[in-house]
Amino acid sequence: MVWIEGGSFLMGSEDFYPEEGPVHRVKVDGFFMDATPVTNRDFSRFVADTGYMTVAEQAPDSSLYPGANPAMLQPGSLVFRAAPKSVGEMRFWGDWWHYVAGACWYRPDGISPLTEEMMDHPVVQVCHADAEAYALWAGKVLPSEAEWEFAARGGMEGATFxxxxxxxxxxxxMANVWDGNFPMANPAGKARFGTTPAAAFPANGYGLSDMIGNVWEWTDDYWTDRHPDEVIKPCCIPINPRIATAERSYDPLQPAIRIPRKVLKGGSHLCAPNYCRRYRPAARHPEMIDSATTHVGFRCVRRLTDRPHSEPHAVESERQ
Incomplete structure (x- = not known):
């Protein structure tokens, strides 16, 4: 883990997507953060030690999905499949995202099991509860959105990337993002996409790798459509803010949206300049807490307040 010295920073952006604003000053206390996303090797140790079964490995609760096709109510998850080869073939996201029976963390595409080469890639096909369970086992927690963004900026306040x-x-x-015009395949006919090994690209100023691209990362904050406004008085700058309550403005005509959403950060290997410019520290995206996909993973933090008997230099540099 890497020690991130606390401080204040300008959170958010006014230059890209509306949900990233308004820019507002926030303070965070110091904390330790995993230097890379949790890898398949890390997660396999957790599963071997606990026997944990991820949500994607369990049949969905039919009461949460009224009217769903019974054939879909089996263990599985969302998988990104081959992209169209021309603009004319682009219709909607359902052409490249598919619910695949059997897809889970150790078989991300629903077909091929993990190889030894993949063990050092970020774990995917994990929903929020899975990430929380790993963090608890490791003696850590998931970061707040403010902690994650502060760390991702690497000390470069206000920078776009x-x-x-x-x-x-x-x-x-500088990061594993889509190479070309998403979601078109490259001229050779094969779309080059997918995760890369953790730390395959340069670390940021704090020594954290893959904070941008590779996989989206879970935070522990519930989603809000906008950040809070900037405070007028310096004394009122929020310290360690967390959104601990889910918004309840869900559409009753879309029952699945009743499932609470939490904030993802960092973008993924599927982000591209022509389609999704969310490969930035300020970028954020809502994800239903029961959802797992081939481009969502996580990393953990450890706060000194969570371990009252530990001193900074006593915390292990390796994952437990």
Missing amino acids: AWGEEFEPGGRK
């Missing part, structure tokens, strides 16, 4: 203002400075690729 975690490394500065240029998307690819000097032509160097």
Whole structure:
């Protein structure tokens, strides 16, 4: 884990998507954060030690999905499949996202089990409860949105990306994001997409890898459509803010939306300049807490307040 010294920063952005604003100053206390997303190797140790079964490995509760096709109510999850080859083939997201029976963390595409090569890739097909269970086992917690964004900025307050203002400075690729025009396949006919090994790209100023791209990461904050307004008085700047209550403005005509949503951060290997410019520290996205996909993972934090008998230098540098 990496120690992140606390401080204040300007959270959010006014330059891209409305849900990222308004920009407002926030303070966070210091905390430790995993240097990389939790990997398949990490998660396999957790499962071996506890016998834990992820949500994707369990049959969905039919009462939560009234009117659903019974054939869909079996263990499985969302899988990104081959993209169209031309703009004319683009219709809607359902053309490339599919619910696949049998898809889960150890078989992300629903077909092929993990190989040894994949063990150091971020774990995917984990919903919020799965991430929480791992964190509890590891003696850690999931980060708040404010902690995550503060850490992702790497000390570069106000910068568009975690490394500065240029998307690819000097032509160097800084994160695992979609290569080309999403969701089109490349000219060779095969879309190059998927996770890369943790820390395959440069770390940010705090020594954290993959804060941008590779996989979206769960936070522990419930989703809100906008950030709170900036406070007028410096004395009122929020400290360690957390959204601990889910909004209840759900559409009764869409029962699934009643399921609470939490904030994802960081973008993924499916983000592209032409489609989803959420490969930035300020970017945020709502995800239903029971959802797992091939591009969502997580990392954990440890706060000194969560371990009252520990000193900063006594915390292990390796995951437990």
